[in-house]
Amino acid sequence: MTSTASLTLTTPLEAVPGLTAPMVKMLANEGIATTGDLLAEFPFRHEDRSRMEFKGFAPSLEPVCHHVRVTRGRTVRFGRRSGFFEAECEAVQDNPLNQQLTLRWFNMPFMNRAIAVDMELIVYGKIKDVKGRLVMGHPEYEIVNGDTEVAATVQIHTGRIVPIYRLRGGLKQKLLRAAMWQVLQKFDASSVADRLPKPKANGEFAGLCRGKALHEIHFPIGNSELELTRRYLALEEFYILQLRVLRRRLLWRAHPGWQQPVHAGQLAQSFLKSLPFTLTDAQQRSLDEIRRDMTTPEPMNRLLHGDVGSGKTVVALAAMLQAVEAGHQAALMAPTQILAEQHYANACHWLEPLGLRVALRTGERKEETGAMELFQRNIAPEGSARFQRAASGIMPDAQCGGITEATYSKRRLPHFERPWAKYMLTYSTRERRILSSEAREIVLKALLYFNQVRYHLLATVVMPDHVHILLEPLPASWDEEGTPIFHSLTDINHSIKSFTANKINKLEGSSKPVWEKESFDRMIRSESDLQEKFDYIKNNPAEAGIVSKGKSYPWSWPLEHVPQDAEHSTLEACAPPTHASSPHLLIGTHALLYDAAAMPQLGLAVIDEQHKFGVAQRARLIAAGHAPDVLVLTATPIPRTLALTVYGDLDISTIDEKPLNRGEIVTLVRTEKKLADIAKFVRAQIEAGHQAYIVYPLIDESDKLVAKAAIAGFKEWGGLLAPHIVGLMHGRIDAAAKNEVMNRFRTGEIKALVSTTVIEVGVDIPNASVMVIFNAERFGLAQLHQLRGRIGRGAHRSHCVLMIAEKDVEARERLNILVETADGFRIAEEDLRRRGPGDLLGSAQSGEAPLKFADLLGDTRLLTLARRIAERTLTEDPKLSDPSREELRMLVLETDAPAATLQ
Numbered sequence: 001m002t003s004t005a006s007l008t009l010t011t012p013l014e015a016v017p018g019l020t021a022p023m024v025k026m027l028a029n030e031g032i033a034t035t036g037d038l039l040a041e042f043p044f045r046h047e048d049r050s051r052m053e054f055k056g057f058a059p060s061l062e063p064v065c066h067h068v069r070v071t072r073g074r075t076v077r078f079g080r081r082s083g084f085f086e087a088e089c090e091a092v093q094d095n096p097l098n099q100q101l102t103l104r105w106f107n108m109p110f111m112n113r114a115i116a117v118d119m120e121l122i123v124y125g126k127i128k129d130v131k132g133r134l135v136m137g138h139p140e141y142e143i144v145n146g147d148t149e150v151a152a153t154v155q156i157h158t159g160r161i162v163p164i165y166r167l168r169g170g171l172k173q174k175l176l177r178a179a180m181w182q183v184l185q186k187f188d189a190s191s192v193a194d195r196l197p198k199p200k201a202n203g204e205f206a207g208l209c210r211g212k213a214l215h216e217i218h219f220p221i222g223n224s225e226l227e228l229t230r231r232y233l234a235l236e237e238f239y240i241l242q243l244r245v246l247r248r249r250l251l252w253r254a255h256p257g258w259q260q261p262v263h264a265g266q267l268a269q270s271f272l273k274s275l276p277f278t279l280t281d282a283q284q285r286s287l288d289e290i291r292r293d294m295t296t297p298e299p300m301n302r303l304l305h306g307d308v309g310s311g312k313t314v315v316a317l318a319a320m321l322q323a324v325e326a327g328h329q330a331a332l333m334a335p336t337q338i339l340a341e342q343h344y345a346n347a348c349h350w351l352e353p354l355g356l357r358v359a360l361r362t363g364e365r366k367e368e369t370g371a372m373e374l375f376q377r378n379i380a381p382e383g384s385a386r387f388q389r390a391a392s393g394i395m396p397d398a399q400c401g402g403i404t405e406a407t408y409s410k411r412r413l414p415h416f417e418r419p420w421a422k423y424m425l426t427y428s429t430r431e432r433r434i435l436s437s438e439a440r441e442i443v444l445k446a447l448l449y450f451n452q453v454r455y456h457l458l459a460t461v462v463m464p465d466h467v468h469i470l471l472e473p474l475p476a477s478w479d480e481e482g483t484p485i486f487h488s489l490t491d492i493n494h495s496i497k498s499f500t501a502n503k504i505n506k507l508e509g510s511s512k513p514v515w516e517k518e519s520f521d522r523m524i525r526s527e528s529d530l531q532e533k534f535d536y537i538k539n540n541p542a543e544a545g546i547v548s549k550g551k552s553y554p555w556s557w558p559l560e561h562v563p564q565d566a567e568h569s570t571l572e573a574c575a576p577p578t579h580a581s582s583p584h585l586l587i588g589t590h591a592l593l594y595d596a597a598a599m600p601q602l603g604l605a606v607i608d609e610q611h612k613f614g615v616a617q618r619a620r621l622i623a624a625g626h627a628p629d630v631l632v633l634t635a636t637p638i639p640r641t642l643a644l645t646v647y648g649d650l651d652i653s654t655i656d657e658k659p660l661n662r663g664e665i666v667t668l669v670r671t672e673k674k675l676a677d678i679a680k681f682v683r684a685q686i687e688a689g690h691q692a693y694i695v696y697p698l699i700d701e702s703d704k705l706v707a708k709a710a711i712a713g714f715k716e717w718g719g720l721l722a723p724h725i726v727g728l729m730h731g732r733i734d735a736a737a738k739n740e741v742m743n744r745f746r747t748g749e750i751k752a753l754v755s756t757t758v759i760e761v762g763v764d765i766p767n768a769s770v771m772v773i774f775n776a777e778r779f780g781l782a783q784l785h786q787l788r789g790r791i792g793r794g795a796h797r798s799h800c801v802l803m804i805a806e807k808d809v810e811a812r813e814r815l816n817i818l819v820e821t822a823d824g825f826r827i828a829e830e831d832l833r834r835r836g837p838g839d840l841l842g843s844a845q846s847g848e849a850p851l852k853f854a855d856l857l858g859d860t861r862l863l864t865l866a867r868r869i870a871e872r873t874l875t876e877d878p879k880l881s882d883p884s885r886e887e888l889r890m891l892v893l894e895t896d897a898p899a900a901t902l903q
Contacts, residue, residue, distance in 0.1 A: 007183060008191040009036030018182035023175060030169045035183050039214050041176065042852050043163035046226060049124045049140075050160050054093040057101045057127060057134045065124045065158060067092045067144075068101060075112050085111040086135075092120060101127070102135045120145035122158035140173075156181045161220050180218050189215060195236050195888050197869060208232050217853075231862060234854035238645075238866030243880075243892045245648030246870050250878065252649065253298040258603045258628060260294045260326035267321040270354055275314065277659060283311050286653035290319045290631060293651065294326075294604070300629035303647050305638045306655030307824035308789025309662055312633045315655070316606045317347065319631060324356065324584045328603025328628075331586040335609045337362045337735055338742060342764060343608070344587045351585065361588030362735070420472070422458065422524040423489065424533045427467040427497065428516045434464045439504045440555040443467060446500045448557065454487045454495065458530075459537045462555040463544065468537050470524075493518050602628045609634060635789065636782050637825040639832050644863055645856065656825070663769075665792040666799050667819045669776075671806045678801055679720040682752065682770050685799075686724050690769035691745065692752040693790055697778045699730045699756055708774045714754040721752055729755040757783070759790055766794035776802035777811035781831040784815070785824055833857055 007016060012034055013024045032038050049065040057066070068089035077083035086104040103123060105111045115121075125139035142157040156162070156177055165176050189211025199205035205228070213229050213236075220226035272279065279287070286304055293300035306312050320330035332347075334340040344360040351358055429435065435443070440462040447469065451457040458470040473492060475484030501514040524530045541553035586592060586599060605628045632650065643652050670678060682692050694717055698709040714728040727741045727750035744750045746765060753759070757779075771791045776784060784802065791798040802818065804811045817830050854862065873880075880889040 006188060007035050007186045008188055009034065009039070011035045013038065013179075013183075016179075016183055017186060019179055023179055026170055026175065027179060030171055035187065038179060038183055039187075039218070041165055041180075042217060044166050044852075045164050046220065047124070047162050047164055048223065049122070049158045049162050054091050054095070056095075056097060057091070057099045059129045059134065060127050063124055063126050065122065066101065067159075068103075068121055068123055070115060070117050070119045070121065071100075073112060073115055073117060075109060082107060083109065085109060085115075087111075087115050089121070089123075099134070102130075102133055103139055103141070104135050104137050106138070115141075119143055122155060124158050124162075156219070161223065161226060163218050184215050184218060187211075187215070193884070193887050195891070196232075196239055197873070204228075205232050205235070210236070230853050231859070233852070234859050235862045235866055237851055237854045238859070238863050239869055240888070240891050241645055242648060242863075242866045242870035243873065243888070245645065246867075246874055247892060249301070249649040250874065252301050252627075258299070258323075258326070258328055259297045260323055260328065260603055260629070267325045267354055267356075268318045271318060271321055271350060274350060274353070279314070280311065280655070280657040280659060282306070282655040282657040283315050286655055287315050287318055289651075289653045290315070291322055294319070294322055294629050299627040300604075300631065301650050302630070302653060303632045303634065303638070303643075303650040304653045304655070305634045305636070307637055307658060308635050308786060309793060310635075310655040310658055312635065312655060313343065313346075313608070316608075316631060316633060317350070320585055320604055320606060321351075321354075323603035323629070326603060328601045329582065329584060329586065329599055330604040330606065331588070331592060331599060331602055332606040332608060333592050334587070334589060336758060337589055338738060338758065338763060339608070340587055340589045341739065341742075347585060347587060356585060357583040358585045358587065359583035361586055361592045422470065422472045422530065423520055424524065424537075425469045425471070425489070425493065425518055425520050427469070427493075427518050429465045430513045430516050432465050433512070433514065435462070435504070436508070437555075438507055440464075442503045442507065443496075443500050444555050444557065446496055446503070450492070450495060454492050457557065459534050460557045461537045461540045461553065463540060463546070468540060470530075470533050470537060489520075604629045604631065606631045606633065635786060635824075637828040639825075639829050639857075642832065642856070644867055648867075663792050663794055663796045663798055665788060665822055666797065667788065667802065667822075668799065669802045669804060669812055669815050669819060672774075672803055673806060675803075678772060678803075679717075681799070681801075682772065683721055683724070685770045686721065686751045689767075690796070691748065691750075691765060691767050692770035692772070693759060693768060693787075694752055694754045695759070695771060695773045695787060696754070696756060697775045699732060707778060710754055710756050713774070717752060717754055724751040725749060726751070727753045729753055729758060731756060731758055757787065759787075763790055764793055765790070769794070769796055769798040770801075771799075772801045772803060774803045776815060777804050777808055781814070781817060781827050781834070782824075784818055785822075785827045788818070829857075 013019055013027060013032070014021075016035065027033075027038065032041065047063070049063075051065060054066065069092050070087045070089050072088040073085065075083060075085050084104050084106040085108060086102050089101045089103060091099065091101075101123075103115075103121075120143070122142045122144055123136060123139040124141070125136040127134050127136050129135075140157060140162075142155055142159070144155065144159075157174055163177060163180070165171075165173060167173065167176070189209070192209070192211035192214065194210045196210070199208055208228070213232050216225055216229040217233060220229065286306075290300070290302060290304070293302055304312050304315060316332065320332065323330040332343055334343055340362050341360065344358065347358045443462045444460070447457060447460050447462075447467075453474070454476075455471040455473045458472065460467065460469045460471075471492075473486045473489065476487045477485045497515045497518070504514055505511055524533060537556070541547045541556065542549045542551070547553050582600060607630070637654075638647060638652070682694075685692060694713060696710040696713050697707045698705065699711060701709040701712055710728065710730050714726060718726045725744075727745055729738065729741050733741070741750065741753070742763075745753050748767065768791050771788060773779070773784065773787060779787070788800045791800060800818075802815050804815070814834065817827060821827065856863070877885065880892060
C-alpha cells in the first residue's frame, strides 16, 4: 500500500488507498487515470454548507443545511414503477416546537436501504411547504452517526464549504468529491512544481504554493482562504497567458523588418492638406506613434482602435504613404468586397492626384489605376522564398528549445479539413520499393510544380522509400461572399501520386504500383509543432544515416545552398518582380493573400476590422514576403483587460475623439407593434431627402429560429415605402449585383436598403439618417453599435430604431445602454461583461473565456501584476530554458495547453 504523503501527480489512481476498483474504473472511463488528472478537475463553484445554526425549519428560496435525526421512513408507491421514499426527521439541536422535516426522494426505492431510523444526517437543500408539510426534495446528505459502515468520520459533502464539479459521463458529485478527498489526504504537495515565482514573505500570497493551492481549491478551510487561493490561481492563469502573448511579441520583433526612415513627408503632407478637414489631436497622436514604430529596424505590430467614425482609415492611409515614400509598397486588407471597393474608390480619389498607383484585388475584381510612378525603384529581389509562409505568419521558431525528439502517429487522412490548415503528409512506397535518384528527382519536381498552384509547400524530403510533405492547401475558387473553397487533400494527393507514379514507371519500364495509401500526422496547431515537423523533415536524411550530419541531401526542400534562381526554387522565387508595373498601394479582401507577386516590396500591411479575419488569414498576409510593418484596425474599442490579453502582443494606439462634423444619433427601442409608425417616420425622412437602412438578422425565414428575414422584409418594405425604390443586400447576392445595389444607394436612386449585417463595417453613405434593426436582441451590444455607425456620418441628426418583441423585458434592459450613450468604449466594456471575452487566443468572439479562476473584468490588478512578472521572467530567461521552468515552458510554447490552464 502507498505510504502516507507519498502520492504525486503521476501516481495511478489504482494505487490510491481508499479508492475502490469500481470508482477507479468509472474515473478511467472519463479519461481520469492519475492523481494529476483528478486534481485538474477543478470545482466550478463552491457551496457554503457550514452554517447550521438551527432556528427552526422554514420554507426557503436558497438551500439550507441542517443536522437531523431520522424518526421514521416509508416507501410510497403509485403505479408499478413510480413512487418515492421519504424519511421524517427532527432537529438534533434543541427543537422546542417539535418541528418535523420530511426528506423525499422520487423513483429511488433503494434509499430505504441507505437511510434508517435513528441515523443522524447532515442534509442540504431547499425546503418547500407541501400541503402543510415541510419537505426537502432530493437533498444532498451525509451520514454522520448510525449503524452503518458508510457513516462519515469526516464530513466532506455537508457541514463545510463543499466543492461542486462539472460532471460528465457516469460521474457523480459524491463519487468525485470522495475520490478527491482520498487523494488529497495522501498527496505530497511539495512534489508539485510552482509555476509562479515564489511569493514575497510579506506579500499578499505569502506562504502559498501550487501544491497548497490545489488542496485548498478543492476543500477550503474557510471563505477567506478560498478567495485567496482563487486569486493565486487566477494570477497563475494570467501569468501563463502573459508569457505567451509577450513571447509572441518578442518572436515577431526578432524578425528582420523594413526600417522605413522618415523623409520630408511630402506624400503624407500633400494627402492631409487635400482633406476637407484637419486631423483631431487623437488622430495626430496615433499617426505619430505609428510613424515612430516604422522608423525602427523591428517590424511594427500595432493595433489602432477607436470608436465608429473616429477616422482610423485616414490615419492608416497617411501611414501607408510613409511606407511608399520610403521606397516600399503598402497593402490594406478589408473584410468584405463592399468595404474593399469603398476603400479603393476613396484611395483613388485622394491618392491618384499625388501620382500613386492604387490596385484592387478581390475574389471578383482586379483593377489598377494608371497613374505615373512617383518613386522609381530598381530593387533586386532579396533572399529566398524557402522560408516564406513557413508558419502561421511567423517563421519557424528557432528559440523553442526543449524539443529533443519527434514522435509521429500514422493515421489516415482526416474526415474533415479546416481552412488555412497545415498538414504533414507521408507517402510510403509499395512493398518498400526503393526509388532511384532519377525517381526521387521526379517526385521533388512534381511537388514543386504544384507549389503555389494547389498548395504552399513549406518543406519536403524524398527518401528512398517514403516522402514527407509539409504543406498548406490553397483556395481552388471563391464563393459569392468571397470565402475561399480549398483544394482538398484527396485531390492534392491524387494529383501528385498519379503523376509521379506514371513518370517513375515510364522511366523504369515498370507497371507495378508505386505508392501505398497516404497517411498523415496531426494538423499543425502551434509554432513549436510546426518547428518540430520542419526540423524533422530537414534532419530526416541525416537521422536515417543516408548523409552525414551537416551535409545537404539533394532531394529535400528547402535547401540551404540553393540559389534563388536555381532549379529547385519555387516559381514565385524564380520570377523577378516587375517593379515598374507594381502598384504602390494594394487594397483587397482575402484574395490579396494570394497575390504575393504584386507585393515584392511590401513595407506596411494594414488589416481593417481584424476580428473579421481568422488568425491564420491575418498571419498569412503578414508572411507574404519580408516581414512588413503591420497595422491592425478595429472600430470596436478594446477594454484594457483585453488589450493586455487578446492583443497583448501588439502595441496599441487609441483614437478617443470623434470629428467635429458628425451629427447626433438618437437611439430608440421599440416593439413590433409600432411598425406602422416607424414606417411613417422612415417615409418622412426619405421625403426630406435622406436615406435609410433596414437590417434583419437572417436572409431567409427559418422554422427553427424566431427571427425576421431580409428577403421577406424586402417585399414588406417595398409596399410600405412605395413608390420610393427599396434595395436588397445580403451575402448570397453575387458581387456584380452587390456593386450595382451599392452604387445606386450611393447615388441616391435607392432610398431604403434592406440588408443583413453585410453593411455592418465601414460602409459610408453620409446621406443615410435612419436605421431600423429587427430582432435587435439577437445582436451583441458592440455589433449593434457598429451597425448604428453606418448612420450619423453626415452633419444632420440621425435615428436608430432597435426592434424587439413586445414582452422582452430583458432585451429592453440590455439595449438601454445604447439609448443612454454613444460611447463605444463604455459599450465595449458592457458587452464584455455580458457576453464574455470569447476564446482569448483563438477565433471565437463571444462566450465564456477558457479561464477557470480569473475574472477579466474583476481581476484587472492581478492581470497587471501578471504582466509585470511575465516581463521580468522573459527578461531573465527569454527561452524559458531554466530546468525549473520545464513545465512552464511546455505550457507557454504549446497552443494546446493542458486542461488545467488556459487552452
